[in-house]
Amino acid sequence: MCVIAAASTSSSRAKGSRRRQRPSSRERLLASATHLFTTEGIRVIGIDRILREADVAKASLYSLYGSKDALVIAYVRALDESWRTRYAERISDLSDPKSKILAMFDQAIADQPESEYRGSHFHNAANEYPKPDTDSERGIVEAVREHRRWLLDTLTTLLTELNGYPGLTQARQLLVLLDGGYAGCRIERSTMPLEIAKELAKSLLGAPPADYCI
Structure with a gap:
């Protein structure tokens, strides 16, 4: 009886531990x-x-x-948080703003094989709601836009640091390159479009900035 009781107690503790974990x-x-x-x-x-x-x-x-739509919003925001966290880790040892800008492309390239070349999950989410009809659907699209605004703000800040004056126009140009690279990866199932986008970004960064005014 004691052995059975001990075994039962041990089993209960194991189940309780699994539930807690x-x-x-x-x-x-x-x-x-x-x-x-x-x-x-x-x-x-x-x-x-x-x-x-x-x-x-x-x-x-x-x-x-x-609701499901609220869960979708939580999903998009979790993707955004993950992207920002991984980007912060990627640039933690970098000091040059140009290297930090190119690191955005590196992160996009690194993500594609793991996501089976599905392009940008943010683009994909927005594409499913081309004409949001309800407040909750508009909330989903707004969550996607929050991520995009963060990308644009981060690029603008880095370009301002790099060039010495506001870099919003050049930031938008870089974001278009990133967009095109994501779209190409999804179609070609290859990182090559994003790799090409990165090379174009290097050329853009080496050219006179579009925001420069004499």
Whole structure:
């Protein structure tokens, strides 16, 4: 009896430990949504599919996020946070603003094989809502734009540091190169378009800045 009781107690402790180690319902929902949205798309994925993947009850999704669209917004913002964090780590040992600018292209290039050449997840999310009809759909597009504004602001700041005066026009030109590189990678299933975009960015940085005024 003592042996059986001890075994039962040990089993209960193991189960309790596994429960404590398991990610929360919120984390599981976001992780499942991220996997499904990035690999298959957003609109094609229904709530029930996310719930099955996450092993979470429907009531939990509505209590934690309120709706699928709110979960999509959380997904886009999580992508943005991840991008910013990884970029900060990539440039942590860099001091030259030009190197920091080119590091954006390096990060985009490094991401493509892992994402199976799906281009930009931010572009893909925006493409699914070409004419947002509701406040929640507009919120999704706005979350994408927040990431884009951060990219533009970061590039502008670095170009201002590099050239000594505001670099908004040149920042927009670099962002267009990044956009085109992402689109090409998705079509060609290769990093070459982004690598070419990086080389063009080097040429642009070596030319007289578009923002320069005599």
